[in-house]
Structures are given as C-alpha cells and as structure tokens.
Amino acid sequence: MTRIRLGTRRSHLATTQSGLVADQLRALGHEVELVEIVTEGDTNLAPLVSMGGTGVFATAIRHALLTGRIDLAVHSLKDLPVLPYDGLTIAAIPAREDARDALVARDGLTLGELPEGAVIGTGSPRREAQLAALGLGVQVRAIRGNVDTRIGLVTSGEVDAVILARAGLVRLGRAAEITETLEPVQMLPAPGQGALALEIRSDDAELAVAVAALDHADTRAAVTAERALLCALEAGCSAPIGALAEVSEELDGSLEISLRSFVGRTDGSFDLRRSVTGPVETAQQLGEQLAQVLLQDGARDAMSPRPEAPPDPAPGGALPSTTPVTTFVPTSAAECES
Numbered sequence: 001m002t003r004i005r006l007g008t009r010r011s012h013l014a015t016t017q018s019g020l021v022a023d024q025l026r027a028l029g030h031e032v033e034l035v036e037i038v039t040e041g042d043t044n045l046a047p048l049v050s051m052g053g054t055g056v057f058a059t060a061i062r063h064a065l066l067t068g069r070i071d072l073a074v075h076s077l078k079d080l081p082v083l084p085y086d087g088l089t090i091a092a093i094p095a096r097e098d099a100r101d102a103l104v105a106r107d108g109l110t111l112g113e114l115p116e117g118a119v120i121g122t123g124s125p126r127r128e129a130q131l132a133a134l135g136l137g138v139q140v141r142a143i144r145g146n147v148d149t150r151i152g153l154v155t156s157g158e159v160d161a162v163i164l165a166r167a168g169l170v171r172l173g174r175a176a177e178i179t180e181t182l183e184p185v186q187m188l189p190a191p192g193q194g195a196l197a198l199e200i201r202s203d204d205a206e207l208a209v210a211v212a213a214l215d216h217a218d219t220r221a222a223v224t225a226e227r228a229l230l231c232a233l234e235a236g237c238s239a240p241i242g243a244l245a246e247v248s249e250e251l252d253g254s255l256e257i258s259l260r261s262f263v264g265r266t267d268g269s270f271d272l273r274r275s276v277t278g279p280v281e282t283a284q285q286l287g288e289q290l291a292q293v294l295l296q297d298g299a300r301d302a303m304s305p306r307p308e309a310p311p312d313p314a315p316g317g318a319l320p321s322t323t324p325v326t327t328f329v330p331t332s333a334a335e336c337e338s
C-alpha cells in the first residue's frame with residue numbers, strides 16, 4: 001500500500017479524470033488524496049495560442065510534483081508537451097477512451113445536415129482546418145471555456161454546433177448530448193486525444209511500481225507513434241495537425257500499428273492526409289517516418305502563416321521584395337498545447 005497525493009486542476013474534466021485514476025489506484029489497495037492545483041490555463045481565458053507559454057495546463061502541476069507538494073499528476077495526454085520534463089517520468093498510460101471528436105449540434109443535427117453558413121464553435125486550428133477541408137461551407141467561431149460553457153453556446157443558440165473530444169464527454173457522463181461522433185476519415189483527433197498520462201518524480205521508485213499496474217501497452221504504442229509524429233514536425237500543439245494510431249492483431253498473431261495523419265491550413269487552401277503501417281515495436285520510427293512524408297509533401301508550408309496580402313504597389317513602383325517571416329506559434333515542441 002502506497003500513500004499517494006494526486007494533484008489535479010480544478011476543472012470538472014480534470015477532477016473527474018483524476019477521480020477515475022484515484023479509484024483505480026484505491027482498488028489496487030493504495031491510499032489516494034486529491035490535491036487541487038490552480039493553473040494559468042484555468043484562470044486566464046485568453047486564447048491559448050496567445051498565452052505565451054502553452055503547456056499552460058501542465059506547468060503548475062509539474063512544479064507541484066517537483067517541489068514534492070504532490071506525488072502524482074493525471075494529465076490529458078493531448079495537452080502535454082512532447083518533450084520529456086527534467087526530473088519527471090510518465091509512469092503509466094492507461095487504456096485510451098474513444099479518441100474521436102464529437103459534434104454537439106442544435107436539433108440533433110449531424111455535420112452533413114448543418115446548413116451552409118452554420119456557425120461551429122471551436123478554438124482548435126486542427127478542427128478548423130479539417131472542417132475547411134471538408135468543404136461544407138460552415139463558418140468557424142473561436143471559442144474557449146470548459147465543456148459546460150461550450151455546450152451552453154449551442155443551447156443558447158449562439159452557435160449551431162461545437163466540436164469536442166468524445167472522451168471528455170464520455171468521462172463527464174454527457175455522451176447522450178453528442179449528435180454525431182466524427183469518423184477519423186473526416187476528422188482526425190489531436191495526437192494523444194482520449195489518453196491520460198500519469199506523471200511522477202523520476203526518483204519515486206515505489207510509486208512507479210504502484211502506477212505501472214495501470215499502464216496499457218497498446219495505448220502507449222499508439223500515443224508514442226502520434227507524439228513522435230508531432231515532435232518530428234516540430235509543431236506546437238496549436239498547429240493544425242491530426243493524428244491517430246491504432247493497434248491491431250495480424251493473422252500470425254503479431255501486432256501491427258497504423259498511423260493516420262492530417263496537416264492543413266485553417267482557411268482550407270491546403271490539406272494533406274498521409275498514413276503508414278508497421279510492426280508495433282516500431283511505433284516511434286513510424287511517427288518520425290510519417291512526419292518526413294508530410295514535410296516532403298508540403299506540410300512545412302501548411303504550418304506557417306499565409307503571407308499577408310502585399311500592399312498595392314505604387315504606380316510604376318517595384319513589387320514588394322520582402323517575404324514575411326514564417327513561424328506558426330511555437331516551433332519548440334516542448335511548449336505545446338493541443
């Protein structure tokens with residue numbers, strides 16, 4: 001039996017996810033105490049991309065881990081920067097919840113039933129770019145806030161629909177409000193979506209053993225491939241990148257992993273889908289390999305902002321000679337939010 005102080009953000013989703021893990025650890029005979037930690041991402045409602053950091057949800061929790069205020073953190077893996085954090089270890093990745101995105105629309109509508117010009121609320125460039133690629137003629141409105149707030153915008157009629165991670169809705173017991181679960185051929189989820197990461201201090205050997213019981217090998221392999229892709233693209237979590245890896249058993253009993261990906265522009269002017277398949281043991285390499293394919297086929301350009309419209313040349317004047325600097329928010333994968 002280990003005594004565990006589990007740190008959690010105070011949002012409904014975070015406390016629910018932490019509570020689920022706490023219950024699983026208690027069922028294994030451990031004593032778990034929940035400790036609430038306030039993070040910048042919870043108190044600041046500015047768009048995440050503007051919050052200078054990113055990783056905003058994880059940083060305060062990680063600080064509490066390192067200083068010994070808590071022993072364990074439960075993160076949504078898709079919100080966790082891809083680079084390792086000095087002194088901390090992801091000790092377990094439990095079995096993934098449904099990774100797909102879900103539509104919550106007025107009047108029970110599906111994506112294809114929304115009329116042209118319908119307004120869909122999302123703050124995710126990944127969702128916006130894939131909606132644009134589908135060519136439905138819908139509009140995107142930038143929104144933020146917790147699940148309650150977002151669904152509330154549909155209820156109040158401010159938007160026609162919102163797109164959320166199905167996993168979050170399922171964990172919160174709100175799956176009944178989903179009007180359509182989006183198939184990955186239409187909408188690839190964020191790398192790591194639906195998976196949790198259990199993080200501890202690297203020198204906490206006793207807790208490493210205790211939480212290892214919750215690790216799920218197939219999920220770990222899948223998110224390894226997805227995050228290797230994200231890392232190799234050197235994209236921030238605010239980049240319009242979707243990825244989903246799935247493990248399946250071959251006829252000869254061996255495990256295979258298939259990784260699908262999307263990169264596109266939010267204005268719909270460019271979109272790219274590529275996929276790769278290989279043995280589960282090569283998850284990391286498959287992610288890196290697929291990133292190279294994407295980059296070769298134009299992903300670099302898609303991840304940089306469009307050049308601003310050049311000013312009208314003065315009559316008889318020279319064409320503008322400057323090329324705008326191209327950086328899509330964070331190119332350091334260490335500082336990402338998805």
Ligand SMILES: NCc1[nH]cc(CCC(=O)O)c1CC(=O)O
Binds near residue numbers: 079164
């Ligand atoms: N970015 C916020 C966030 N982080 C994790 C989830 C959902 C749960 C999960 O993906 O495991 C959500 C909400 C959403 O995207 O709808």
